[in-house]
Amino acid sequence: MRGSALLWMLHKRYPRKPQQAFGRPAPSSATRPNADRRPPLSPPVAPDDARPGWTRNGSGMHPEITGLWLTRTVIDEEADAAPGSWSRESSTSVFTSPWFEVRQDAVVRPDGSRGRYDHVVSPGSVTVVAMTDNGRVTVTRQWIYVHHEVQWRLPAGGIDPQDRDPRAAAARELAEETGLTAERWRHLGTVNCADSFTDHRDHAFLATGLHCGTARPEAGEADLEVHQLSFEEALSLTLDGRMPHAGSSFALLATRALGLA
Template sequence: MIDDGPKPPPRTWSRQKSTSVFSSPWFDVRQDAATRPDGSPGRYDHVLSGGSVTVVALAEDGRVAVTRQWIYTHEETQWRLPAGRIDPADSGPRAAAARELREETGISAEGWRHLGTVNCADSFTNHRDHAFLATGLTRGTARLEPGEADLRVHLLPFEEALSLVVEGRMPHAGSAFALLMVRALGVR
């Protein structure tokens, strides 16, 4: 690409007014009156979310905690890593990751590494999933919520968990991102 010198900054969307169409403890549906990048008026409907976390709980023997449960919105049973929303009571994504890991699997971790953050469905929502690597694991008792009564925890070799992503059998974006980051960073 050839740089021909300074260019004017690109035009962006500009929010004029934002109205809540529906609100719940989990998300807020907004309808915005906006100005488009070309200067014309427009409407933008979107969902605001507090975000979520996904955890690669990696044991010393190379096994990874993987869950299998019915996912209501996709109407099927899916493989995923331990994951969940960031609650208002959580001090941040790292605290939410530790809580979700304990609740879903009963596992606590001593070591934590932020693997990155992935945007989910950008045109539809501001939702972000924060991925973490948890090490120095200690097993305990899970504290499942009523909607998670069917959740089962499996300890799979890392390569087997990664193959679920590659084969399209683990479609959860946060799980795929987290496992691929562990591989890309050379951790496993």
């Protein structure tokens, strides 16, 4: 279901209560540099099990590790996609970092013409709806560097190479940011975060049976604030546009749509 349709359905079925005052409103978003210079992109062409430089194991996709997290590889292969669809003839890694890889692919488009496709390969991320027995939800508030503003979001973070699977990453991120551990986990779904630009996906989880502990934030999370809100307050942040993080919005909407809150 498209995001706008899901929002409309939830708004009709679960009308919002009058807004309650809590927290500080996020400052206005600054203009992102070079946003209008990004070249137009087309749908991704590499399926999950054919990502260059990646190997599949029982728990999902993980990068090969040789020095840098994502290794530089150049491949040449026959175009093997079905007629009338995208196919890749070669792929070259032009930049790698511990967090993502930029690749340039020589592709054949559905109309048979050839071209170049630039895209970002990502290990993905996780987002957690950590909910107490009385329906309180843990949310965070911190400065988000690439958006130049303070934002509300749920506990979330990237999938690390040592994580066994997305659920293990979710448990680690929840403990690091909030100190919470959970007895029960439920997968809420997976959302594509920026189609045509990257294969990045966010895996959403509901965590219940919570126990408090000591948070272990990273250096870049020293400004992270942890808050407890009612589910309705947290959902209103999404519906009002004050929680623009895709994984957080998806996780809260899925929790409501599935009748879990």
